[in-house]
Amino acid sequence: MLNTLIVGASGYAGAELATYLNRHPHMNITGLMVSAQSADAGKRLAELHPQLKGIIDLPVLPLDNVAEAAKGVDVVFLATAHAVSHDLAPQFLAAGCVVFDLSGAFRVRDAAFYTDFYGFEHQHPEWLEKAVYGLAEWQAGALADAQLIAVPGCYPTAAQLALKPLLDNNLLNTAQWPVINATSGVSGAGRKASLKSSVCEVSLQPYGIFNHRHHPEIVAHLGTPVIFTPHLANFPRGILETITCRLNAGVTAQDVAEAFHNAYHDKPLVRLYKEGVPALKDVVGLPFCDIGFAVQGEHLIVVATEDNLLKGASAQAVQCMNLRFGFPETQSLL
Numbered sequence: 001m002l003n004t005l006i007v008g009a010s011g012y013a014g015a016e017l018a019t020y021l022n023r024h025p026h027m028n029i030t031g032l033m034v035s036a037q038s039a040d041a042g043k044r045l046a047e048l049h050p051q052l053k054g055i056i057d058l059p060v061l062p063l064d065n066v067a068e069a070a071k072g073v074d075v076v077f078l079a080t081a082h083a084v085s086h087d088l089a090p091q092f093l094a095a096g097c098v099v100f101d102l103s104g105a106f107r108v109r110d111a112a113f114y115t116d117f118y119g120f121e122h123q124h125p126e127w128l129e130k131a132v133y134g135l136a137e138w139q140a141g142a143l144a145d146a147q148l149i150a151v152p153g154c155y156p157t158a159a160q161l162a163l164k165p166l167l168d169n170n171l172l173n174t175a176q177w178p179v180i181n182a183t184s185g186v187s188g189a190g191r192k193a194s195l196k197s198s199v200c201e202v203s204l205q206p207y208g209i210f211n212h213r214h215h216p217e218i219v220a221h222l223g224t225p226v227i228f229t230p231h232l233a234n235f236p237r238g239i240l241e242t243i244t245c246r247l248n249a250g251v252t253a254q255d256v257a258e259a260f261h262n263a264y265h266d267k268p269l270v271r272l273y274k275e276g277v278p279a280l281k282d283v284v285g286l287p288f289c290d291i292g293f294a295v296q297g298e299h300l301i302v303v304a305t306e307d308n309l310l311k312g313a314s315a316q317a318v319q320c321m322n323l324r325f326g327f328p329e330t331q332s333l334l
């Protein structure tokens with residue numbers, strides 16, 4: 001059994017992590033942590049997330065001493081804001097824990113990226129260098145001996161799963177940058193109440209045009225320029241990305257299907273559509289990324305869907321943990 005701590009356990013991603021890890025046969029949850037000043041400290045997780053009543057009977061505790069909290073702990077999941085993870089991860093790593101960070105604090109090996117897009121100066125270049133980017137389907141080898149795993153962003157997960165097989169097989173004419181139009185439900189903004197993410201206030205609107213922090217994350221890891229436009233919609237959870245690309249001359253729908261098949265036929269958490277494209281409702285609450293496509297001449301449209309809190313966050317973190325420790329890839333996820 002591995003002793004595990006979830007930090008940020010009362011948040012949306014943290015509660016999903018708790019659900020998965022609570023039913024994992026090799027994991028023992030030793031603590032559910034919130035900030036030292038949290039108004040929720042001492043409350044039972046099931047009080048905050050009533051769907052967990054009768055399933056998890058643990059309180060959330062204030063994290064006031066990291067060294068103390070890390071004692072006897074093998075694995076830490078950080079479901080905390082970027083700046084919080086940036087400060088906490090090195091402390092848990094120094095205590096010998098394996099850390100899965102769901103934030104963006106260690107995703108891109110470029111310190112300037114953090115000043116430009118996250119509003120803080122990165123203080124831990126050595127960990128930025130060592131962190132393994134946990135796009136699980138593509139990183140099984142590197143995950144095996146990683147101590148710090150940077151779990152990809154929600155939008156970048158779907159975008160990269162959709163585009164990587166096409167780019168790796170040289171099917172795209174990259175002179176026309178892939179155009180990623182992505183729509184997310186409001187849980188993407190976290191649990192803290194805010195007018196900006198209230199379902200009554202939100203209708204459907206693009207945001208972060210040309211400057212969302214997930215744009216450079218996608219470009220850094222795909223190695224090709226893209227246009228990325230996120231949209232916020234008034235449903236609770238899920239992300240749908242419609243990605244428009246240009247194929248190289250002579251590339252057929254069959255070539256596209258083969259590239260996806262070869263990449264994912266043995267990857268249980270990516271589901272490919274042989275016909276048609278996926279809808280959000282078929283993936284919400286599940287740990288999959290679903291991918292479908294259509295071709296007309298040299299034009300390709302790929303549609304990728306996922307639950308932002310699951311394959312876009314907690315499920316991918318647990319999938320990475322399973323790969324890291326040699327457990328079945330979908331253990332506790334399906």
Ligand SMILES: NC(=O)C1=CN([C@@H]2O[C@H](COP(=O)(O)OP(=O)(O)OC[C@H]3O[C@@H](n4cnc5c(N)ncnc54)[C@H](OP(=O)(O)O)[C@@H]3O)[C@@H](O)[C@H]2O)C=CC1
Nearest residue numbers: 008010011012013034035038079080103188190191308313
């Ligand atoms: N929501 C999503 O769709 C996705 C989220 N992520 C990332 O996952 C992380 C968590 O996101 P999400 O669950 O939405 O966020 P929430 O806002 O829902 O939850 C944040 C959690 O962190 C706790 N917290 C805040 N400050 C501290 C601190 N200093 N020490 C310990 N705990 C603290 C909060 O509790 P309290 O304030 O009471 O202390 C709460 O439990 C973020 O980095 C986010 O970017 C990644 C992919 C998708």
Ligand SMILES: CC(=O)N[C@@H](CCC(=O)OP(=O)(O)O)C(=O)O
Nearest residue numbers: 102103104153154184185188189
């Ligand atoms: C709808 C919404 O607000 N989504 C968030 C992204 C989700 C998230 O938490 O970002 P990471 O994946 O980088 O951790 C945003 O646009 O900032």
